[in-house]
Amino acid sequence: MASTDYVAGTDNPTxxxxxxxxxxxxxxxxxxxxxxPFLPSRIDRAAxxxxxxxxxxxxxxxxxxxxxxxxxxxxxxxxLYLSTTYAVSHEVLHPYTWLVxxxxxxxxxxxxxxxxxxxxxxxxxLTFGLATRFWALVGIAQTVVIMLTVLNAPNEWIWSYLLMLxxxxxxxxxxxxxxxxxxxxxxxxxxxxxxxLPRLLVRAS
Amino acid sequence: MAALPVVVAPIAGAxxxxxxxxxxxxxxxxxxxxxxxxxFVFASGELEVVRxxxxxxxxxxxxxxxxxxxxxxxxxxxxxxxxxxxxxAAGVQLGLLARGSGGFxxxxxxxxxxxxxxxxxxxxxxxxxxxxxxxxxxxxxxNASVIAPSTDG
Numbered sequence: 001m002a003s004t005d006y007v008a009g010t011d012n013p014t015x016x017x018x019x020x021x022x023x024x025x026x027x028x029x030x031x032x033x034x035x036x037p038f039l040p041s042r043i044d045r046a047a048x049x050x051x052x053x054x055x056x057x058x059x060x061x062x063x064x065x066x067x068x069x070x071x072x073x074x075x076x077x078x079x080l081y082l083s084t085t086y087a088v089s090h091e092v093l094h095p096y097t098w099l100v101x102x103x104x105x106x107x108x109x110x111x112x113x114x115x116x117x118x119x120x121x122x123x124x125x126l127t128f129g130l131a132t133r134f135w136a137l138v139g140i141a142q143t144v145v146i147m148l149t150v151l152n153a154p155n156e157w158i159w160s161y162l163l164m165l166x167x168x169x170x171x172x173x174x175x176x177x178x179x180x181x182x183x184x185x186x187x188x189x190x191x192x193x194x195x196x197l198p199r200l201l202v203r204a205s
Numbered sequence: 206m207a208a209l210p211v212v213v214a215p216i217a218g219a220x221x222x223x224x225x226x227x228x229x230x231x232x233x234x235x236x237x238x239x240x241x242x243x244x245f246v247f248a249s250g251e252l253e254v255v256r257x258x259x260x261x262x263x264x265x266x267x268x269x270x271x272x273x274x275x276x277x278x279x280x281x282x283x284x285x286x287x288x289x290x291x292x293x294a295a296g297v298q299l300g301l302l303a304r305g306s307g308g309f310x311x312x313x314x315x316x317x318x319x320x321x322x323x324x325x326x327x328x329x330x331x332x333x334x335x336x337x338x339x340x341x342x343x344x345x346x347x348n349a350s351v352i353a354p355s356t357d358g
Contacts, residue, residue: 061254063314068302124322182326185231189333
């Protein structure tokens with residue numbers, strides 16, 4: 001990325017690195033310099049950190065109604081099982097409805113555990129800002145799944161899910177874990193390493 | 206900006222900032238987060254972002270204090286141990302949920318998620334290799350010599 005003019009609207013120009021580069025190659029990293037900021041001012045960085053923690057807590061709190069081991073299977077159905085049946089009773093996309101009816105619901109417990117583990121991980125990693133860009137992408141995917149399941153159900157508001165998509169896109173675009181998050185603290189160490197896991201985490205953060 | 210404390214600190218007679226201070230501070234902050242999470246024992250309804258009840262409060266307080274101590278003492282081993290403790294607690298909570306209730310820990314899947322994050326976070330911090338004491342002294346000397354003004358005529 002070429003150098004960017006951050007002068008306009010910047011309230012603390014000394015925080016700006018005018019030679020910032022998005023290249024994650026470790027050879028470009030100056031070990032004594034602060035991390036390259038995508039966001040030019042402290043207010044911007046604090047705001048995106050608040051957004052990231054808020055999104056993490058959103059996933060975390062919504063685990064409360066996904067209750068193992070049955071996840072709402074029973075008479076009457078409730079919880080996650082009831083929500084999943086909306087994909088059939090209130091179809092959004094026919095192929096997805098077929099998949100839910102033929103594959104997911106007959107093996108519901110397995111898929112419910114997968115949902116629980118994925119959303120628990122979203123809550124965990126976004127709240128603390130670890131491998132944030134990767135988990136932002138996972139959040140987008142999970143939001144799409146939720147949309148396809150419940151979008152046409154009663155009392156749903158499409159903008160809830162569009163906003164979720166947009167906020168996860170923002171977390172990805174800004175690499176939000178680098179601000180008041182573990183990605184920001186650990187990336188310099190990961191960039192110094194030659195091992196595969198730290199280098200993968202550099203990409204994921 | 207990173208060099209500023211190295212310039213000011215010798216003049217002020219304060220300690221020079223070590224390379225891994227941010228990591229130890231992060232461990233300390235995660236410990237504070239864990240202790241703060243115990244406050245949710247007083248929350249209900251929509252305010253109950255994470256369920257922390259019964260023995261879960263003890264877990265949050267004990268492991269939170271361990272993480273704080275680990276960060277304060279700059280001990281990579283203790284940081285790792287605290288992280289492992291949170292992951293074990295998360296695993297136990299998940300096992301109890303699979304059996305049909307929050308069990309003696311009293312939590313739910315949100316509790317599992319919180320401890321999962323704290324666990325992985327502390328372990329990620331604890332896995333960062335620390336320099337040997339001799340290397341750290343050499344690095345501090347290098348920083349000080351880079352910043353010190355030249356006295357050549």
